[in-house]
Amino acid sequence: MKKTHILAILVIAVAIGAIISMVSDAATYADFATAEQMVGKEMQVVGQLNKEKEIDYNPQADANSFSFFMVDNQGTERKVIFKGAKPQDFERSEQVVVTGSVEDGQFYADKILMKCPSKYNDGRPDELTEITAESNS
Amino acid sequence: MIEYVGENLLAGQVGEFLIALSFVSSLLAFAFYFRSSAISDQVDSWKRFGRFFFRLHSAALLGLIGILFYLIYTHAFEYYYVWRHSSTQLPTRYILSCFWEGQEGSTMLWAFWNVVLGNILIFSSKKWEGVVMTVFASVQAFLGAMLLGIYPFDIQIGSNPFVLLREHPDMINLPFTTNPNYLNFVEGNGLNPLLQNYWMTIHPPTVFFGFASTLIPFAYAIGGLWKRNYQGWIRPALPWTFFGIGILGLGVLMGGAWAYEALSFGGFWAWDPVENSSLVPWLILVAAGHLMLINRKKMRSMFSAFALTLFAFLLVIYSTYLTKSGILGETSVHSFADGLPGQLIIFMLFYLATALYFLFARGWQFLKKSEEDAFWSREFWIFLGSLVLVISAFQITLSTSIPVINELFGTAMAPPAKPIEHYNSWQLPLAVLVTLFIAVSQFLKYKQTPVKKLFKQLAPSLILSLLGTVGFTYLLQVDKFFVNLLLFSSLFAVLANLDYFFRMLKGRVKKGGSALAHIGFGMVILGSVLSAGNQKIISKNNTQININFEDNENANNENVMLLKGDTVLMNPYYVTYTQRRNEDKFVYYDMDYLKVNAQGKYEKQFSLSPYVQLNEQMGNVPEPSTKHFWNRDIFTHITYADLENLDSNSQERYGEPDTLKLAIGDSLFTSNSIVQLMDFERNLNNDSLQLQENDLSLGVTIRAKTMDGRRFTATPIMVIRGNRVFGIEDEIEELGIRFTFNGIDPDTEKLNILIEEKNKNSGDFVIMQAIVFPYINVLWIGIIVMVLGTLVAVWNRIKQKSKPKN
Numbered sequence: 054m055k056k057t058h059i060l061a062i063l064v065i066a067v068a069i070g071a072i073i074s075m076v077s078d079a080a081t082y083a084d085f086a087t088a089e090q091m092v093g094k095e096m097q098v099v100g101q102l103n104k105e106k107e108i109d110y111n112p113q114a115d116a117n118s119f120s121f122f123m124v125d126n127q128g129t130e131r132k133v134i135f136k137g138a139k140p141q142d143f144e145r146s147e148q149v150v151v152t153g154s155v156e157d158g159q160f161y162a163d164k165i166l167m168k169c170p171s172k173y174n175d176g177r178p179d180e181l182t183e184i185t186a187e188s189n190s
Numbered sequence: 191m192i193e194y195v196g197e198n199l200l201a202g203q204v205g206e207f208l209i210a211l212s213f214v215s216s217l218l219a220f221a222f223y224f225r226s227s228a229i230s231d232q233v234d235s236w237k238r239f240g241r242f243f244f245r246l247h248s249a250a251l252l253g254l255i256g257i258l259f260y261l262i263y264t265h266a267f268e269y270y271y272v273w274r275h276s277s278t279q280l281p282t283r284y285i286l287s288c289f290w291e292g293q294e295g296s297t298m299l300w301a302f303w304n305v306v307l308g309n310i311l312i313f314s315s316k317k318w319e320g321v322v323m324t325v326f327a328s329v330q331a332f333l334g335a336m337l338l339g340i341y342p343f344d345i346q347i348g349s350n351p352f353v354l355l356r357e358h359p360d361m362i363n364l365p366f367t368t369n370p371n372y373l374n375f376v377e378g379n380g381l382n383p384l385l386q387n388y389w390m391t392i393h394p395p396t397v398f399f400g401f402a403s404t405l406i407p408f409a410y411a412i413g414g415l416w417k418r419n420y421q422g423w424i425r426p427a428l429p430w431t432f433f434g435i436g437i438l439g440l441g442v443l444m445g446g447a448w449a450y451e452a453l454s455f456g457g458f459w460a461w462d463p464v465e466n467s468s469l470v471p472w473l474i475l476v477a478a479g480h481l482m483l484i485n486r487k488k489m490r491s492m493f494s495a496f497a498l499t500l501f502a503f504l505l506v507i508y509s510t511y512l513t514k515s516g517i518l519g520e521t522s523v524h525s526f527a528d529g530l531p532g533q534l535i536i537f538m539l540f541y542l543a544t545a546l547y548f549l550f551a552r553g554w555q556f557l558k559k560s561e562e563d564a565f566w567s568r569e570f571w572i573f574l575g576s577l578v579l580v581i582s583a584f585q586i587t588l589s590t591s592i593p594v595i596n597e598l599f600g601t602a603m604a605p606p607a608k609p610i611e612h613y614n615s616w617q618l619p620l621a622v623l624v625t626l627f628i629a630v631s632q633f634l635k636y637k638q639t640p641v642k643k644l645f646k647q648l649a650p651s652l653i654l655s656l657l658g659t660v661g662f663t664y665l666l667q668v669d670k671f672f673v674n675l676l677l678f679s680s681l682f683a684v685l686a687n688l689d690y691f692f693r694m695l696k697g698r699v700k701k702g703g704s705a706l707a708h709i710g711f712g713m714v715i716l717g718s719v720l721s722a723g724n725q726k727i728i729s730k731n732n733t734q735i736n737i738n739f740e741d742n743e744n745a746n747n748e749n750v751m752l753l754k755g756d757t758v759l760m761n762p763y764y765v766t767y768t769q770r771r772n773e774d775k776f777v778y779y780d781m782d783y784l785k786v787n788a789q790g791k792y793e794k795q796f797s798l799s800p801y802v803q804l805n806e807q808m809g810n811v812p813e814p815s816t817k818h819f820w821n822r823d824i825f826t827h828i829t830y831a832d833l834e835n836l837d838s839n840s841q842e843r844y845g846e847p848d849t850l851k852l853a854i855g856d857s858l859f860t861s862n863s864i865v866q867l868m869d870f871e872r873n874l875n876n877d878s879l880q881l882q883e884n885d886l887s888l889g890v891t892i893r894a895k896t897m898d899g900r901r902f903t904a905t906p907i908m909v910i911r912g913n914r915v916f917g918i919e920d921e922i923e924e925l926g927i928r929f930t931f932n933g934i935d936p937d938t939e940k941l942n943i944l945i946e947e948k949n950k951n952s953g954d955f956v957i958m959q960a961i962v963f964p965y966i967n968v969l970w971i972g973i974i975v976m977v978l979g980t981l982v983a984v985w986n987r988i989k990q991k992s993k994p995k996n
Binding site: 152 | 562563565570574577581584585588589592602603604605606607608612615616748749750751802809810812829830831833955957959
């Protein structure tokens, strides 16, 4: 076998590996109901912050614990727990995207991405500021 | 018809004319150059016309850019683009950022660099001028079309930067559009606060310069295939390819420097889709450049050389599509999309089809008759290195393209939840391979190298880098296998090339461009491994008990709360949050970093002032502050701060009262003191209190003691007038506390005390994060060395080229 052939086979193998790793590392867009059926699997849920309910952040007690209630696009509401500091201006968020998994009926987020409407555009949805907060646990 | 006051309509009309002129003249330049190339390589009248129209196009484009700058500079908010991207408050130095923030401006920036390079090529490309400029003019036509802003058959072609604010679709029917004096009160929307940073004025132009320079090798490669001059294109294209590698590499890494300086994710590289899509063309361009090097003498892997050269430019368009079409949507922190996705797809498909046609119609032959290189030859190892770069680019592109894959195949994948881990798991091992190849291949000879001699030459740097790795591992307590491995391989790359530079090249800089560039690249990787791979978060939460997550061992404790005046241990420092300063739209939080000296006293080492940039429209942005030492950086940023009650008026206001039932002798903590109820005060003079004669009054003496031992007293008074009870408050001004005593519970005999504190007492805390990045300077120096080395190599090659060959 020629070196070129060995290389070609290696390259194809690595390329397939890259595809598999992409698929397996990709999070899945889901709602809370789906996330609950797939306990432990990383899911990405899109929804809105429930501004009526308590947004709990008490830095004096623990600067790294923050929780809030979020309604997904199907209308299901769950408590979301984030082990990190509360993102600045969180209350202003229009849309929240959380990445994480469900345990005991609560969503443990390790990444929060929020979009805030811009004042000058009457909150048009395409005019959004994105802010990420990440907990590196 | 409304007569609007103060509008500068002429500038826009001239601008629109220049858009049309630049578009039409680029089409004509394309037509004439195309016709000329089809006939001959000589300078004929077709070519002269081509030149004329390309120059006309250049002049029109420069005029266009000048007008837009002028409008931004004069705050001509009657134009939507100017209104959207700038404001009168914005410092003039950010005018460049305003210019390119929008899609139209960045398209103009790209076209500008193409014009600069195109005009150089008219002079320098000699017999290649016809084909190369055909490609350039065609690209300019595609870019020009993105500025047209016309709507034939209801299809939008391009977007015109000179649209008036009152005529913009978003503003239709808003009341101001019918007010003739609207310019008196319209204020610009302003620039994204993240972009108000000096890096942001130089990083994008550099990246676009790099992007534009990928077009030169692309044009030469198309020319080589078109004219069936399969090897001749490499010689003139080679210096430009490495020029592009230098500039684009600098631009990409400047983006990292910006992220490190201005963003608060804590690092310079986060595998963000926008970063990725500028890195990938660079990787492919590097691979292409190296393949050109080995094919210039003997056709070895000509097909790959063509393919990679063509794809470097195609990936630039793809990168533009990713960042400008809005398809990244939720995944990226910074895609400033205004979106002309369809047009970008046509742009991309046109050149993809062109490239594939030439590649398969003309280039296919090279794939079949490829010869094998010897294992210990420089060309084989360079080929291997390029292959690894291609795999690296493939993996990054694949995972970054998840939104595109969803669009194409209807899947519902979300980008990796942990991008850094995901990309690192591939890119770390690949970087190990690349750096090993870099170390070895300088000592390899073309055709065949005696293996024994090779290892003898490599031995010193190999041994030194093994020792160095052990040293760093001990010093930084590295415990991750791949980090260790990459530490070794990148150190090896640096030392082997240093060795080569000093021993083989005797330190001659002129000849050493390639060695220097490789030293620089090795240092970039080494610096990344040392700093990012061993970063240490020192803002660990040492004191608080994490109630909610007691059973979770991974509980994240990387943020610390600091009260004003508090001193908290952040090993090896003690950090005090001393004060908050409001300056214009910036809120600075001053932090003193202290160490305990021999006498056991705190000694200030340095201070950092991370800050928050207040921005009503686009959200407040925290920005870090970093202390640079030669061997490490201390990086501090605010993760959370109470941004309400910032102005001094509301600072002085009292917050919500606490109502407490206390007995004499009871004590409690306020935010800045210990408060104790001492005794009743009965000897009160009703007259001096301006009370009525029959009022019953009773005071209570309250003593407050601060942490540093200062004592204060206050005496709030309860008054009974008839059947009404009320309190006269007393304030301790120095502490910003006031007390009201307004009743006694008859059963328990406890006193009803209200305690109020000023907002400035309670609001003044921040949540912050502090990270130590060891040896990050290796990275920055590496960037400079790499870019300078590359430019030296380019310079040397140009000088060689201009010398007559014997």
